[in-house]
Amino acid sequence: MEVSSVPMLAASRFLPAPPPLAPPSCSRRNLPCVRAVPQTVEAPEAPNPPRSSPRRSAVAEVKASANPVAALTRFEDVLQTQDCNIILRHCGDARRWDDLSKVFEWMQEREMTNAASYSSYFKYLGLSRNPARVLQVRFDSSFKLYDEMIREGLTPDPFTYSTLLSGCMKFKQGYTKAMGLINELNSRGLQMDSVIYGTLLAICASHNYCEEAEVYFQKMKDEGHTPNLFHYSSLLNAYSENANHEKAELLMKDLRSSGLTPNEVILNTLLKVYSKGGLFEKAKELLSELEASGFAQDEMPYSILIDGLVKGGKIQEATMLFNEMKEKGVKSDGYAFSIMISALHRGGHRQESKQLAKEFEAENATYDLVLLQCKGLSPSIQNNRRYAYKGLSIERDGYAFSIMISALHRGGHRQESKQLAKEFEAENATYDLVMLNTSLRSYCSTNDMDSVMSLLKKMDDSNVSPDNITFNTLIRYSKRIVPKSLHEKALGILVSAGLLKDAYVIVKDNAELISPRSLEKFAKSFMASGNINLINDVMKALNHSGWRISQDIFGRAIERYIRKPDKKQLLLCLLDWMTGQGYSVDSSSRNLLLKNAHIFGQTQLIAEVLSKQQAASRTIGQRHKK
DNA sequence: GGCTGTAATT
Numbered sequence: 104m105e106v107s108s109v110p111m112l113a114a115s116r117f118l119p120a121p122p123p124l125a126p127p128s129c130s131r132r133n134l135p136c137v138r139a140v141p142q143t144v145e146a147p148e149a150p151n152p153p154r155s156s157p158r159r160s161a162v163a164e165v166k167a168s169a170n171p172v173a174a175l176t177r178f179e180d181v182l183q184t185q186d187c188n189i190i191l192r193h194c195g196d197a198r199r200w201d202d203l204s205k206v207f208e209w210m211q212e213r214e215m216t217n218a219a220s221y222s223s224y225f226k227y228l229g230l231s232r233n234p235a236r237v238l239q240v241r242f243d244s245s246f247k248l249y250d251e252m253i254r255e256g257l258t259p260d261p262f263t264y265s266t267l268l269s270g271c272m273k274f275k276q277g278y279t280k281a282m283g284l285i286n287e288l289n290s291r292g293l294q295m296d297s298v299i300y301g302t303l304l305a306i307c308a309s310h311n312y313c314e315e316a317e318v319y320f321q322k323m324k325d326e327g328h329t330p331n332l333f334h335y336s337s338l339l340n341a342y343s344e345n346a347n348h349e350k351a352e353l354l355m356k357d358l359r360s361s362g363l364t365p366n367e368v369i370l371n372t373l374l375k376v377y378s379k380g381g382l383f384e385k386a387k388e389l390l391s392e393l394e395a396s397g398f399a400q401d402e403m404p405y406s407i408l409i410d411g412l413v414k415g416g417k418i419q420e421a422t423m424l425f426n427e428m429k430e431k432g433v434k435s436d437g438y439a440f441s442i443m444i445s446a447l448h449r450g451g452h453r454q455e456s457k458q459l460a461k462e463f464e465a466e467n468a469t470y471d472l473v474l475l476q477c478k479g480l481s482p483s484i485q486n487n488r489r490y491a492y493k494g495l496s497i498e499r500d501g502y503a504f505s506i507m508i509s510a511l512h513r514g515g516h517r518q519e520s521k522q523l524a525k526e527f528e529a530e531n532a533t534y535d536l537v538m539l540n541t542s543l544r545s546y547c548s549t550n551d552m553d554s555v556m557s558l559l560k561k562m563d564d565s566n567v568s569p570d571n572i573t574f575n576t577l578i579r580y581s582k583r584i585v586p587k588s589l590h591e592k593a594l595g596i597l598v599s600a601g602l603l604k605d606a607y608v609i610v611k612d613n614a615e616l617i618s619p620r621s622l623e624k625f626a627k628s629f630m631a632s633g634n635i636n637l638i639n640d641v642m643k644a645l646n647h648s649g650w651r652i653s654q655d656i657f658g659r660a661i662e663r664y665i666r667k668p669d670k671k672q673l674l675l676c677l678l679d680w681m682t683g684q685g686y687s688v689d690s691s692s693r694n695l696l697l698k699n700a701h702i703f704g705q706t707q708l709i710a711e712v713l714s715k716q717q718a719a720s721r722t723i724g725q726r727h728k729k
Numbered sequence: 730g731g732c733t734g735t736a737a738t739t
Contacts, residue, residue: 188730222731265732272733301733308734336734343735371735406736441737474738506739541739572739 157181166193172205184215188223195227203227218260221252225266242270246280261296264288268302278310297328304337308344316341332358332366339372346380367398374404378411383420386411402428406438413446421446437463441474475510505538509545512554534565540572547576569593571600578608590616598625603633607641614648622650630659635670638663639677646684654689657681661692671703678712687720688713 161178168174171190175182187210194203207224210216225245249267252259264284271277271284281303288295295303300323307316320338324330335358342351351373358365365373370393377386386408393399405428412421425443429435440463447456463474504527511520524542539562546554555577562569574593590613597606598621606625610617622645629641638660645652657677664674681687688696693713700706 185730192730219730224731226731260731262731267732269732296732298733303733305733331733333733338734340734366734368735373735375735401736403736408736410736438737443737445738509739537739544739 158183158186162186162189165190171202172209175206175209179213182215184210184217184220187215188217188220191220192223192227195223200227214255216255216257218252218257218263221248221257222262222266224248225263225270242274245270259287259291261288261293261299264293265299265302268299268306271306272302272309277306278312278315281306295323295326297323297331297334300328301331301333301337304334304341308337308341311341311344313341313345313347330361332363332369335363336368336372339369339376343372343375343379346376348376348380348382348385351376367393370396370398371404371407374407375411378408379414381411381415383408383412383415383417400433402433402435402439405433406442409439410442413442418446418450418452435463437467437474444474475506505541509541512542512545512549512551517551534561534567536567536570536573539567540570540576543573544576569596571596571602571605574609575602575605578605591618591621594621594625598628601628601632603629604637607633607637607644610641610648611644614644614650617648619650622648623653623656626652626656627659630656630663635663635667636673639673639680642677642680652686654687654692657686657688658692658695661688661696665695665699665702668702671705674703675705675708675712678709678716682712682716682719685720687716693717 158181161181165171165174165178165182166189171194175187175190187206191203191206191210194200194206203224207216207220210220225248228242228245228248245267249259249263252263264287267284268281271281274280285295285303288299300319303319304316307313307319316338320330320334323334335354339351339354342348342354355365355369355373358369370389374386374389374393377383377389390399390404390408393404398404405424409421409424409428412418412424421443425439428439440459444456444459444463447453447459460474504523508520508523508527511517511523539558543555543558546552546558562573569592574597577593590609594606594609594617597603597609603625607629610622610625614622626641626645630638633641642652642656642660645656660677661674664670664677678688696709696713700709703709
């Protein structure tokens, strides 16, 4: 594979005289470069090819071509890998995603890729206008590419890991994936640097791994990296998820004493901490500070506080702040509007919500797709349908389609909604889970059972497995229409996602349709980490299904109760109930209980209940023997 | 030459 003179590319920009050969390192990190070329053997690349060089003009021609692949093929013998990289980046910068992939494939076929090609391609795959779906697809393919890169014998460098890690931020499994990457990075003997730590902290924050973020922050310091504002803001953001304002304030102190000055991002993040924590007085004070320092010229700080107020049930105050923001002439791109529109709609203030939607519509010629999803907007859709259609036909984006299909459906335009769905299918587009879930929601909310059923069938046909969102939607809106075969699947997904309360709803209503194995798995998880107050209800539901609860499950419940002595009432209820149903605890749980009975302050009572239980089970046992 | 932080919707 051709990788020779890549490092020279940057240097070659410095005209006219090329400096002496740079040391063979990826300068910023002082780490060995990927597949570092033995510089002694390699002749330095000719300085910048003159303007008239065939390579240069070939690159220019390919860049300008409407069909880059054909053009590439014409210049196959002239172009080198780094030239192709320039073309690849050109397609990416121009957001010509199709061309981007085609050029990359072309390069792969000719083995004209190097680590930089992969990194660039990763980056552009990760870029998108915003639909989560597209991102997900590109994210997955980044990892496929990464595997391929390894297969082709290329060695990932810290930049490769950085790039892949940055893709982990937005995804559900991102944290796990990131940990895998970090392990690999370590096992290759590569060092984590400041940027990688920054990315990692951001991943922790966006996945609510607060303690892990703290550990990495410390580890990074221990390794001699001085935290910068990126690191501080990410850790602060991790604190904001749980609204941990004490820690946030300590961190701010630490930041200031390390000589850094909080910038706009830091202050906005701190505002998020206060806002999520319901510390509205502090938040307002901070907002004034932001205003005074000229950091409140866009709607972000207002949006943060408005959102906090809305979620704290203070819709009145939110409205006031929203109006204040408008009076100050702060321009809204739609964030603050969409928060207010959906808040008013949810709060039953339909009229005001619609009014606000109209206001936004009047000032902004077109709706953003995101705004279309705010439920108050359905009546206005017709006015904007053409725009949306146009947007769709340009982008061929299934996500946009699904939003429109749902919005039309919700607005009562059933025929048009179906028409659009047909159009989408006619374009050979395939449905993905986000789209199907979006449609499902709107069918459920309008009680359109026929559409729900055909959608579930579509889901099966297109081999898309339902996820917890699918099932939550189905559970919330229409328990009765869930096809029986799906219960088992639903339960499995919910249990492994840790959504035990939702799982319990399924078990409660459908336990008799679920296999003992799944019930057992659910029960184990629930006893370990489900809501302790529901444990007894879960036992009853399980028993009601006709499934015989194992002693192991009871044992787990008892262990759980022992860890929470203030729930002794529930424990006693459980033991009583067990006796009534002919269940008994096994000997090890029995001993455990007797040993710990004192922590409940009920030594006597517990011993009595247990012996009653034992006696009852003996009688039943004898009855069974006869 | 590719990498790090703040807001709404799904």
